[in-house]
Amino acid sequence: MEYKILLVLHLLGSSVWVGGHLILAITILPRALKLHDPEILHQFESRYEKIGIPALVLQVATGLRLVYYYNDNLFDVFDFAYSQHTFIALKIILLLVTVIIAAHARIRLISKLKEENMVFLAWHIITITILGVAILFFGAGIRIGNW
Numbered sequence: 001m002e003y004k005i006l007l008v009l010h011l012l013g014s015s016v017w018v019g020g021h022l023i024l025a026i027t028i029l030p031r032a033l034k035l036h037d038p039e040i041l042h043q044f045e046s047r048y049e050k051i052g053i054p055a056l057v058l059q060v061a062t063g064l065r066l067v068y069y070y071n072d073n074l075f076d077v078f079d080f081a082y083s084q085h086t087f088i089a090l091k092i093i094l095l096l097v098t099v100i101i102a103a104h105a106r107i108r109l110i111s112k113l114k115e116e117n118m119v120f121l122a123w124h125i126i127t128i129t130i131l132g133v134a135i136l137f138f139g140a141g142i143r144i145g146n147w
């Protein structure tokens, strides 16, 4: 029962984090770039981060707990010995890259967003979205095995 709840919460977090970034990258961002209007991004970010950040925290908390259904020790996955280990290790590495890029975007770019640095922010958004989809893909691979 605990496993099922964890998995559902993990998938819920995944829907919010990856889904939110896909909406941002595919619909909001092109509009903001076309109209040269950073305010469009600002409005979306300020509303989305209230649910997006808790979703990511939920992902990490449930994800770390789920790892222990497959391994006795989290660090075992870094031996890359089986596809399951490889997928979990890649998820952790890509998550750390995501956190660094997201923190840089939040602290350095969004707080003083101007038209001149919108393209730089756009690359951050696109990269975080691709990383999110990749982490989701590797997550599905843990159960499915080799693609």
Ligand code: HEM
Binding pocket: 007, 010, 011, 013, 014, 017, 018, 059, 060, 062, 063, 064, 066, 067, 069, 088, 091, 092, 095, 132, 135, 136, 137, 138, 139, 140, 142, 143
């Ligand atoms: C943006 C972050 C993340 C996303 C979008 C994500 C997404 C997913 C998805 C879609 C699955 C497939 C679930 C299924 O097969 O039904 C999954 C599984 C899994 N994820 Fe994540 N995940 C994220 C972060 C993490 C983190 C940080 C960890 C911890 C290392 C983690 C560990 C796992 C594990 C162990 C599974 C296998 C669950 C199972 O099928 O039994 N995930 N993830």
